Amino acid sequence: MSDDHTRVQEFFAARAAGWERRFPDDGPAYEAAVAELGLRPGDRVLDAGCGTGRALPPLRAAVGPSGVVIGADLTPEMLHEAVGKGRDRDGVLLLTDVTALPLRSGSLDAVFAAGLIAHLPRPAENLRELARVVRRGGVLALFHPVGRAALAARQGRRITPDDLRAEPSLRPLLAGSGWRMTSYVDRDDRFLSLAVRTP
Numbered sequence: 001m002s003d004d005h006t007r008v009q010e011f012f013a014a015r016a017a018g019w020e021r022r023f024p025d026d027g028p029a030y031e032a033a034v035a036e037l038g039l040r041p042g043d044r045v046l047d048a049g050c051g052t053g054r055a056l057p058p059l060r061a062a063v064g065p066s067g068v069v070i071g072a073d074l075t076p077e078m079l080h081e082a083v084g085k086g087r088d089r090d091g092v093l094l095l096t097d098v099t100a101l102p103l104r105s106g107s108l109d110a111v112f113a114a115g116l117i118a119h120l121p122r123p124a125e126n127l128r129e130l131a132r133v134v135r136r137g138g139v140l141a142l143f144h145p146v147g148r149a150a151l152a153a154r155q156g157r158r159i160t161p162d163d164l165r166a167e168p169s170l171r172p173l174l175a176g177s178g179w180r181m182t183s184y185v186d187r188d189d190r191f192l193s194l195a196v197r198t199p
Contacts, residue, residue: 008119012051012075020052020081027054029145033192034058034112036183037141043109044068047091048098048130049116051075053082059112060090070103072096099126103133110139117142117164124177131178134197140179142170144191151191165191 015022034055039045041064047055050071059069069091073079079093087093096102098113099120111130120126130140144151148166152159164170170193171181179195 009075012078017077017081020054020085023145026145029190030054030114030143031058033114033141033143033190034062036192036194037062037110037112037139039063039067039110042066044107045070045110045112046101046103046108046130046133047071048111048113049073049119050082050093051078051114052085053079053087053090053093055112055114056082056087056090068092070094070108072098072101074098099129101129101133105132106135108134108138110134110141112141112143114143114145117170123164124173127174127177127179131197136197136199138197140174140195140197142191142193142195145189147186147188147191149186150188165193167193 039062043063044067045059045063047059047070050056050073053071056069056071063069071082071091072094074097076095079095082088082093098116111134117123134140146154148159148163162169164173167184174181174195178198180198181193181195183194185192
């Protein structure tokens with residue numbers, strides 16, 4: 001495991017038990033973001049870096065009982081919290097690295113990724129891996145329940161010009177990784193970029 005992955009695991013392992021108490025009002029933002037994926041009954045969707053699984057119930061509601069919902073995370077403690085909240089009833093939980101997924105190419109209709117991009121060790125390569133498992137025309141949602149400025153303020157830092165989530169950085173990053181950005185929203189109350197899998 002790389003140092004990047006070890007740091008990510010250590011960071012989230014230490015915070016898993018109280019994670020949702022820190023952000024108790026994020027549920028509606030997750031539901032609204034999932035709604036914008038345009039999922040249909042029977043679709044197959046991955047929550048990449050699912051953490052405690054907050055997106056799994058709305059994802060299951062969107063794809064219905066005939067759909068497939070997978071939650072993948074690198075941190076066992078986060079998945080333990082997801083199980084404790086009963087979210088394993090909404091999807092299959094995988095302890096795995098989303099930068100090397102144990103999934104067939106083109107096997108999914110969509111990927112939902114909340115807060116993931118900041119933790120990817122090699123963003124272009126890692127976004128290509130997400131593209132690999134999604135069919136042509138499938139959708140990627142890069143989401144955070146607060147926008148870049150609000151998140152930076154919460155973390156006591158400033159937004160820098162090289163921020164991966166800034167539209168001038170993110171659009172070409174996605175384009176070079178098998179995705180075409182179709183929408184971009186960065187407000188205090190939400191960050192959501194949608195992209196479509198290109199040929």
